[in-house]
Amino acid sequence: MYKLLEDGRFKIEDFQAASPFASFLPGISGTDGIPLWAFYVNRGQGMASFGVENKDNAMLEFLPANKAYQYVGTQGFRTFLKGTRSEERFQYEPFNEESDVIQDEMIISDNHLELKHTHKHLGIEMTVVYYTLPHQAIPGLVREVTFKNLRDEPISIEGVDGLASMFPAHVDDAGYKSISNTFKSWFDASVEQDQFAYYFLRGSTADDAKVDQNDEGNFYVSLMQTENKEEFMTPVFDRDVIFGNDLTLLTPKAFYGQDALDTTKQIGTNKVSAAFTPFDIDLKGHGAMTLTSVFGQTTDREKAADFIQQHITAKKLSEYKTSAMELAKAFTSRVETKTANKAFDEYVKQNYLDNGIRGGFPVVFENDQAKQVFYLYSRKHGDLERDYNFFSISPEYYSQGNGNYRDMNQNRRLDTFFEPKVADRNLRQFMSLIQLDGYNPLSIKTVKYTLEDDSFDFTGFGFSKEQADNWLEKSKDGYTPGSLKKFVEEEDITLTESFEAFLTDVLSASKEALEADHGEGFWSDHWTYNLDLIDSYLAIYPDKADDAYFGGGYRFFNSPASVRPLSEKLKQGKLGWRQYDAVHEDEEKMAAHKKGEHMWIETDTDGKPVETSLFSKLILLAANKVSTLAPFGLGVEMEGGKPGWNDAMNGLPGMFGAGTSELFELKRLVDRLSDVDNKQRIALPVEASEFLLHLRDVLRDIDTLDLDAWKALTEVRESYRASIAGKNSFKLVTCTEDMAAEVISLFKEVMEKAVDNVEGLDTEIIPTYIYFEATVKEGEITEMQPHPVTPFLEGVVKKMKISGDTTEARELYGKVKASDLYDKKLGMYKTSASINDEPIELGRAKFFTPGWLENESVFLHMAYKYLLELVKVGLYDEFYEEIKTGLVVFNDPKVYGRSILENSSFIASSANPDESLHGKGFVARLSGSTVEFLNMWVEMFIGKAPFTMEDALTFKLEPVLPADFFSDRKITFTLFSEIEVTYINDTSKATYGEDRVKPNAYTVELKSGETETFDANGVTGEWAEKIRNKEVKAITVALD
Known part of the structure; x- marks a missing residue:
């Protein structure tokens, strides 16, 4: 049922019968794109909710995970097919029927979600790919649907595909959930230019003296592509046209019951609309048709129409699909790792991606005058399972979000290891x-910047005097990189240099307004x-x-x-x-x-x-x-x-x-x-x-x-x-x-x-x-x-941090493993032993079911902190034995219940009364466990402090790697996000223990092509600085 593919994607067969889980697309659109949040589940056609900025601007209503599992199959994406195959009539809904002749699968990758449906009897294959629009001035979700005829003979298919529930822009989440029947009185939808549907609120919904008309809206457009043509399809926004009088949305009575849909009398007012595209095709033997739909948001209809005309073509959509994947890979490549364990290598990349979309990815803007470090994509964690958090992803270029002190602090702990220029920021x-x-x-x-004074010469970069004055007035209370880019675009300013170079110059004359x-x-x-943070900084800058x-x-x-x-x-x-x-x-x-x-x-x-x-x-x-x-x-x-x-x-x-x-x-x-x-x-x-x-x-x-x-x-x-x-x-x-x-x-x-x-x-x-x-x-x-209070794992972790030696740490390790903190069934460490006998006043943990949330579950963040301390204190054999069951990447996915590349917030322990939950992960990805694992990765591949001050600045690696991690006697990893480091291990021994091998020689290759070799004492002086400054292309380390 579960399989890690060779290209690093994770496949789940018969996914709707698998243990339910929720996850999300990462919401990254590039510095020149507006992001969109998108949450999915392994039910229905996957995508359960998506929108712009926060819950109050959903296109498909935000629902907590338990309700998303329940309603995604009705309110979410739907496909209804009817037709003829060899004179046999058929009608059915893909991804919503079970049969021995039907096979469904879900494939998860960095920035795509793919579903595949195969009806073996009818010879129909349907694939769905979701991704968010990259590098675009509007936020959007793309749904690419391909129907393929698997047989030699032709097939006729009439169908409708789309979204059963589509919101206007800016529907207040709490308000709608409280008075949805009243809220729909503001809802409206229309078809524009026979090409796209537009969904909007007719006016402000607040009970205030100030009343506004609203032009901003969401749009839906579909492009059909066959072998020899592509064309826009006229959408259906009135779901009564599809479902008739079935208000449950279970059966498309009107579509199944009529020879042709009547789209001439669509009503868009006072109701929740839909976003469907009807189609009628004849597929020849092994022929295919692709229907690509885009769900986006703009300030008015005219901008939607302009965007569609300029950007919605088959060629450009194909480029966007590739670009979306490349966006994610541009981040995950920073920790590219090649060992004998493919799953581990992919797990490193997933942890780096997930760590960054909570803590942010550092971008350094630097010139001769100054340096500014800006964090892209950081956000407060919030998703279908973390329904308690009001997340926010700023809908602007160079997007950033809000966050909590502890979360951002922890997730940025290692940033000097990935980008030394972050330094002490x-x-x-x-x-x-x-x-x-x-x-x-x-x-x-979110971080803003203010100019040091008004003397910055914007006119020297292409601004008119009036535009420069307008910007200074607009930005007097602070600006973001995204707001500056938006101003340049809205004013149609032709810059004298690239925007990034211009932004660097402006930021160098600004101060950060935290x-x-x-x-x-x-x-x-x-x-x-x-x-x-101090440890990480001094590990790179001991001088x-x-x-x-x-x-x-x-x-x-x-x-x-x-x-x-x-x-x-x-x-x-x-x-x-x-x-x-x-x-x-x-x-x-x-x-x-x-x-x-x-x-x-x-x-x-x-x-x-x-x-x-x-x-x-x-x-x-x-x-x-x-x-x-x-x-x-x-x-x-x-x-x-x-x-x-x-x-x-x-x-x-x-x-x-x-x-x-x-x-x-x-x-x-x-x-x-x-x-x-x-x-x-x-x-x-x-x-x-x-x-x-x-x-x-x-x-x-x-x-x-x-x-x-x-x-x-x-x-x-x-x-x-x-x-x-x-x-x-x-x-x-x-x-x-x-x-x-x-x-x-x-x-x-x-x-x-x-x-x-x-x-x-x-x-x-x-x-x-x-x-x-x-x-x-x-x-x-x-x-x-x-x-x-009964033992909790946290105190043990912190005590081990100050342990004087491995003997003391090993004694503590033995006590913990023999205690109730260790879950023998799972081979993992629980947050606590039983708190059943503790007073109820301790906190809400007392009211959670044992083995669930903070009551005796395996909270991955703390369990990973413990594993990290094992390797940091020198208990290497114990560490590698524990990660066989302690890291989710080595877990059985049938038990874990989701991709083993993705962390969870907690795993239900064997203390839980429901045995079917034991070992299953809950609450996806955005956890402090990501940085704890990355810290393990640093300890394993780099060592605690790659730079030291001896007679001069010295670069020296101290890997702690087992023999079976080496593939063909070598391991490769990426240092400082771009330097390829290769360990050559001709003896095939571990790099720890009595019979260990250790670095014996370093061959350093500069980007210029120049090379230099250093002995076991490490790389010293200016060459060490070249490594820290990332002037180096590759380092080869001989182990002996």
């Missing part, structure tokens, strides 16, 4: 969003992912470590929200004392943010954003987190109203919950600060500097982390927060190197105590979560009783 962005209190905003908006929103609450884990830590340019996000003091959060609950209503929102600051004011804390002298060094920010971050140590040092408090990585533990913050994961990450941060050779003063706002001094005094007096110590830390933290509350402007002061060194030393001491206390708990496996039972007398907490 992400580190600066995400660390600048860290606030004075150590928290950060939740939502990151925008973010507080969103809701403060998660306890968000800050931790910045440590990985710039001093500048990274002590160079300037790091800001502080000025949040309109803050954490309330404990006294304001403390509440008497039914089951004891709790802390609720953790966050206070400053209305004055909220209003300022809406106007784009005071986004960053400012200096008290000139009102410009305060800027300091990374090292200064890291010390303040560590201070904030040390001051939020839980009682007895048993974790870092979830005092901001939100938990850590596991959102479904949403009740823990109210239970005085704490996380050891963040504790171990805090130790990692403090150890890093301790390792840095601090040669410069730190610069912080005066209130932050005083906070450090007061915290230092508290830490000096702490011998044991008892309740008094916790109260002292709480007091100094809350005093600091009170001193910065409501302020926008601050005075910057410096602290001496000696003071910083002492503070870091005290941090290190207290962290050792805290970790020792956690490790001293009477638990077999280190707990991830601990909550506290508070005793309160006269409004003051007098006792805190800790309660470790």
